[in-house]
Amino acid sequence: MIENIGIIGGSGKIGSTFRKAFESVGLKVMVTDDSSKNHEDELIEKSDWVILSVPIDKTVDVFDSLKNKIRKNQVFSDFTSVKSILGDETYDFEFVSCHPLFGPLNTIEGQNIVTIPVSEGNLYPSIKDVFKKIGLKITEMKSLREHDKYMSLIQGMTHFSHVCFTTAMKKLDLDFDKVMEICSPIYQSNISFSSRITGGDENLYTNIIMDNPANKEVLQMYLDTSSRLLDMVKDQNYEDFKSNFNDNRDYLKNHISDMIDQSNFLIDKMAEFKKGSKTS
Incomplete structure (x- = not known):
């Protein structure tokens, strides 16, 4: 049974979001960050569930520094968006890798989280119970590699296409206010999602795109497909385009x-x- 949770990196946006959610269902939560790193050993000692919630580019170094401290009667999780960087090691402690598929929100109820039982043990059912209590929808995956393959589409290709869209829109150099005035909601929503990515953490999105090894093949396929469709447009090949x-x-x-x-x-x-923004 999980009663005490320790979040390393718990003062960050995602760590703080989960701390609030865990505490809302009566769990005790201890957090550390760069300024309280000297309390990490205490956090590990007192926690049933140790969670690593740090930026992607820091995950491996921090994980390597603490994995030998995790006890067999504890469960360890990471919250990183790219899993292959963790390698294919076997562990003598329970390890359930997790990926919250959302950013910091006022409420996380109804949001999705992926769980990957890397080395399963007695506390995995308790983890799923906790996630259900705070309102998350759980999808279980079999391996870290399977996770990254799916994320190459869900995150890699999606974020890459939004970056391309915004970069191309910038090069067109149209009056942005006029573009938004003309746009119907369906087109405005696409620009809004691209703007959401652009307004986010450039380090996070760069690492999501760069660090997932499955992205290279998927993004090349995306570009090859775009090139093939562009050739149809250049050649005015209506039939093949409609067939596609x-x-x-x-x-x-x-x-x-x-x-x-x-x-x-x-x-x-x-x-x-x-409509509301025009009347306010």
Whole structure:
């Protein structure tokens, strides 16, 4: 049973978010950061569950410095977005790697988290119980590599395409205020999501794109696909372009209705927001 949680890096945005969530369900939480690093041993000693929540580029060094201190009756987790950097070691303690698929929010209820039982033990069910108590939806993956393969699409390709979109938009040098005035909610939402990435932590997004080894192949495929479609546009090849469009529709046929409903919901919310911003 988990009663005491220690978060190394717990003063950061994600660490603070989880500290608040854990405490809201009656758990005791101790945190350390760079300014209180001398208390790490105390944190490990007192915790049933030790969580590492530091930037991607610091994860390996911090993990290496503390993994020999984790006891067999404890469980250890990391919250990093890229898992392959942790290697393929075996551990003599329980290790459940986790990936919260959200940033710092006022409430995390209904958000998704991935769990990967690297070396499973008795406390894994308790971890899942805690996540359920704070309202998270859990998806379990089999390995660190499987996680990174899926993230190469969900994060790598998505973030990369938003960076490309914003960079190209900047090069067009159009009047941005006029662009937003013309945009209907569906197009404005795309610019909003790209702006959300641009307004985020450049170190985080750079590491997510650069450090996942699965991204190189996936991003090359993305660029090759873009190049092939661009050739169709240059050649005015209407038939092949429409054929590709229909192939995509067939690929999504079991989900497209739900996806349209979800996008309609977002578009309606964007329209409400845009209307409210004009009247305020």
